Amino acid sequence: MNYEDFFTLVKTRRSVRSFKTDPVPDDDVKKIIDAARFAPSGANSQPWEFILVKDQAVRHQIVEMVKESSQYSRKVESVREEDLMFSGLQGPVRDPGFKNAPVFIVLCGDPRTKEAYPLLTTLTRADSHFASGLASAFLYMTLAATTLGLGSQWVSATGSPLVKPFLKRLLEIPHTLDVYDMLAVGYPEKQPKERFVRDREEMFHDGRYDKAKYKSDAQIRDYIVRLRKR
Ligand SMILES: Cc1cc2nc3c(=O)[nH]c(=O)nc-3n(C[C@H](O)[C@H](O)[C@H](O)COP(=O)(O)O)c2cc1C
16 A cells, blocks of 8 residues: 555545436445444444445435425525525525435444543543544545445435434434434446645644634635635
8 A cells, every 4th residue: 555545545535416326236335334344433432333224215215304404404594694605505405416326324323332431531522532433434434435436425414403313213223322424325427526625735834833824713704705605
């Protein structure tokens, strides 16, 4: 393995939001989950559980749940200052990009594993440690999917309180477990267009924080407004 190959993988991984309906081989799904098993987690607690959803009727129900929650998200977005509004949350609710993806992987975490951390962490930072472990596993899945020529979409609406209870019931997920996010996987129908990535020098601080690089509130706001327009 070398850095160039790794960097190519990192740059090739993109959020795909338009999928072919072609099935994904079961072996590839296993490979994706196998990679995630090796992700770092606080105290090696490995809090994850992976629920594979291939059944079309069940996937359809999940798509509908996400669409429904998106209605409320749009409503909330509408009270925001106009230049900060999220463009994807304007106009009528559309079918989500992941609608045709043949494989959904719902990543759940078992919060009881927070007891594995040192007590100080368990008492003070358990939630962020828990989420970081799950995010690591999630990222590993996206990278593994990329090496297999598959696209993936990170669907965070499934973890929203508007979706979570219904998803738990649909997939018979015990109440003690937490739904993190869902990864939709399939062959890309359209390649995503190039996206903006911040320059290294702008974020790199050698030895100590370079105050010249500190952004004012107005600069951050302007950054977000420009981000919206990209
Ligand atoms: C915590 C988190 C939540 C995200 N939720 C969604 C989502 O619900 N829907 C979606 O299409 N993309 C989602 N994304 C993907 C980001 O929009 C995407 O990573 C970002 O725009 C950069 O594009 P890229 O992944 O193609 O590099 C999420 C990413 C993260 C890290």
